[in-house]
Amino acid sequence: MPYYASRLLCRGYKVYWLKPMIARLKHRRLLWLLLLAGGVPAWFQFGRGTSGQESALDWFGVANAQESDVTPMGGDIIPLRQVTDPYPVFNGIAVDPVNNLVAMTDVNRKSIVSYDRSASAGARITPPRRQVFGPLTNIGFVAGIYADSEHKEILAVNNDIEDTMVVLRYDAQGNASPARILSIPHQAWGIALSRSHDQIAITVELQQAVVFYKRDAQSVTPPLRNIRGPNTGLADPHGIVWDDAHNEIAVANHGNFRGLVRDTGAGCAPTGTADPEGGAVLPPSITFYSGDAHGDQKPLRSIQGIRSQLDFPMGLGVDADHNELAVANNGDNSVLVFSRTASGDAAPIRVIRGDKTGINRPMGVAIDIMHNELWVSNFMDHTALVFERSDKGNVAPKRVIRTAPPGTPTPGFGNPQTVAYDSTRDQILVPN
Amino acid sequence: MANGTAAPERVISGAATKLSRTVHGIAYDAEHDEIYAPNPLADAVLVFRGAANGNEPPIRVIQGPNTRLVVPHAVSFDPEHRELLVASLSNRTIAVFPWNASGNVSPVRYISGPKTRLGHVVGLGVDSASNLLAVANSEEILMFNRTDNGDVEPVAQIKGPHTGIGDEPWELQVYKSRIFLATSNHLHTNLYSGVTLKDGYTKPPEDPWLNPELGFIGVWNIRDRGDVPPHAIIKGPFSQILHPTGLALNPKDGEIYVTDSIRNGLFTFLVPDFF
Incomplete structure (x- = not known):
């Protein structure tokens, strides 16, 4: 007998099935008494039935506050089926060539995984250097990541609903407490760091904003400044990079725009603001700002339009030496490389895309100028890929990091908070 | 499947x-x-x-x-x-x-409006038999008349410690006057209003998923009132769900589909008698 079937019979299902049977027997006895006495209330009929004609209140009866000692049916029932992924799935990626480290956020198992920069899997699972996970870590639906080579710290942003940034030392392992935690706005995603400013910048999807803190801010610390407002061009911002060499910040926008931004509420903690917003879905974009920008400032320039090929742009990587900006283009399984100074409906100067590349719903991208490499984290393939920095077209990666055996499918879940049943196709719909 | x-x-x-x-x-x-x-x-x-x-x-x-x-x-x-x-x-x-x-x-x-008591609303569903609208609100289920409009008070609520409903109940479905609720019971503390810190906080929020009071799937009758426990429940370590948020029904096959953010997964429960 299959394991789950035996567990089903010997535990949850058996218990759950017997209780209503016993209950029905009691009720049927009562029903006969009531029938003999002249009838039953309409709501007190039995049998599940399939006609749909019975009273909708037949089964449970109605309870009032004083009736609180009833044992509910059901209980600790084993699931008949489950779709889960036991392997880490990468979200953001950061590379530190100085300390020979690459680190990824794992949204599936809620961990942060780091590897030797030169690690390669072949056809096996790549042994990580470290993996930090567990209840002490405060790692949740973790997204953007930054590897601070100078302070040997990993900074990672929890997206929803932890509302924190966690900072881990490079040598953190297992169920380790963060070196520090910072409270940040709800639905933060990307993170960037500036050495010249000694600041970090964090994107906030819901608030269409970039918020800035001191690099070592912790606990409950107000932001130093923010970029926010209808003139900024920020629209569901995700990836962010801070180009210290040119004192510029670049932000990847999905294009979802909350209209007039009148609502200053906190999203999931509503404020009661009732102003209509009149949102819009704008074309995806990359917007550039001065590293000192604040408030409702217009971007210095934007990349936006059909020629740009932008489609769910996620993580960004900047190469100040070669004046290039790389984009993890999640929507069409590609990496786009633009001139750093591109503007308007500009085409990328290079594109890595195709079946040989192994790029599959990329979430993060990082450029290692020291070793002339470009890193990509995949969301739908348990892999991170390493390309030559100047690769283009349908090329195979030079190295692969794997968290699962090759070909292992993944459901692609990322904090699934809703589900629907398509009765026409007998399919279950799970948005992320 | x-x-x-x-x-x-x-x-x-x-x-x-x-x-x-x-x-x-x-x-x-x-x-x-x-x-x-x-x-x-x-x-x-x-x-x-x-x-x-x-x-x-x-x-x-x-x-x-x-x-x-x-x-x-x-x-x-x-x-x-x-x-x-x-x-x-x-x-x-x-x-x-x-x-x-x-x-x-x-x-x-x-x-x-203020009479509605609507707060953190995520789940909602209509019951045609009773002509009621059930709403998963901040920490309770509110009932409105289906055709209510404007700033109206709810006609009833299911709320209180016996319900087991804690912070931010999530998806809700209604079938034959039964309310199925993904009672997540996570503890979400948002310290910000927009991008501005609210006053009075000195510590960052706790991990919202470490609430020792686990979530569950609960089933109530839409005419239940007050602090009443669910008539049916899926809860516990064998269920594999910790803080469920998504919930869908397949009455024909007697199945309930549940998503759980902590497990990052989809779970199917065979519970024909819940329907």
């Missing part, structure tokens, strides 16, 4: 879909074979054909200031009255549209 480490059979994704990567509600309309999905970050509800796949645009979009949608999180389809109900989180409202509404349209009904 999918089981184990399975890849999706189809994926609706891409810029043309107008979807965001934040979708906290979804509904399927079997009569018209359509999928409703909100885009809270663009104040919109998107409607897809049931067989949509890939980077496919929606067939209708409800969006614009007349819709009065502000961060819409939940949708529910009422097949009997052919209406779409949309809960907006940030302005604490419920808007009702005809099933085929499109564009910058006004809702036919709009529940909003």
Whole structure:
């Protein structure tokens, strides 16, 4: 007998099935008494039935506050089926060539995984250097990541609903407490760091904003400044990079725009603001700002339009030496490389895309100028890929990091908070 | 049906879909074979054909200031009255549209205001037999008359320690006057109003998923009142669910589908007697 079937019979299902049977027997006895006495209330009929004609209140009866000692049916029932992924799935990626480290956020198992920069899997699972996970870590639906080579710290942003940034030392392992935690706005995603400013910048999807803190801010610390407002061009911002060499910040926008931004509420903690917003879905974009920008400032320039090929742009990587900006283009399984100074409906100067590349719903991208490499984290393939920095077209990666055996499918879940049943196709719909 | 480490059979994704990567509600309309999905970050509800796949645009979009949608999180389809109900989180409202509404349209009904007690609204559903609307509110289930409009008080509530409903109950479904609720029981503390810190906090929020009071799937009768426990429940370590948020029903096969953010997974329970 299959394991789950035996567990089903010997535990949850058996218990759950017997209780209503016993209950029905009691009720049927009562029903006969009531029938003999002249009838039953309409709501007190039995049998599940399939006609749909019975009273909708037949089964449970109605309870009032004083009736609180009833044992509910059901209980600790084993699931008949489950779709889960036991392997880490990468979200953001950061590379530190100085300390020979690459680190990824794992949204599936809620961990942060780091590897030797030169690690390669072949056809096996790549042994990580470290993996930090567990209840002490405060790692949740973790997204953007930054590897601070100078302070040997990993900074990672929890997206929803932890509302924190966690900072881990490079040598953190297992169920380790963060070196520090910072409270940040709800639905933060990307993170960037500036050495010249000694600041970090964090994107906030819901608030269409970039918020800035001191690099070592912790606990409950107000932001130093923010970029926010209808003139900024920020629209569901995700990836962010801070180009210290040119004192510029670049932000990847999905294009979802909350209209007039009148609502200053906190999203999931509503404020009661009732102003209509009149949102819009704008074309995806990359917007550039001065590293000192604040408030409702217009971007210095934007990349936006059909020629740009932008489609769910996620993580960004900047190469100040070669004046290039790389984009993890999640929507069409590609990496786009633009001139750093591109503007308007500009085409990328290079594109890595195709079946040989192994790029599959990329979430993060990082450029290692020291070793002339470009890193990509995949969301739908348990892999991170390493390309030559100047690769283009349908090329195979030079190295692969794997968290699962090759070909292992993944459901692609990322904090699934809703589900629907398509009765026409007998399919279950799970948005992320 | 999918089981184990399975890849999706189809994926609706891409810029043309107008979807965001934040979708906290979804509904399927079997009569018209359509999928409703909100885009809270663009104040919109998107409607897809049931067989949509890939980077496919929606067939209708409800969006614009007349819709009065502000961060819409939940949708529910009422097949009997052919209406779409949309809960907006940030302005604490419920808007009702005809099933085929499109564009910058006004809702036919709009529940909003201090009397409503609407707060953190995510789940909602209509019971045709009782003509009631059940709403998963901040820490309780509120009931309204289905045709309520404006600043109206709820007609009833299910609330209190015996219910087991804690912070931010999530998706809710109604079937034959039974309320099925994903009682998440996570503890979400948001220290910010927009991008501004609120006063009075000195510590960062605790991990919202470490609430020792586990979540569960609870089933109530829509005419239950007050502090009453669920009549049926799925809860405990063997169930594998910790803080469930998503919930869908398949009465024909006696199955309940549950998503859990901590487990990052989809769980199917065979519970024919719950229906």
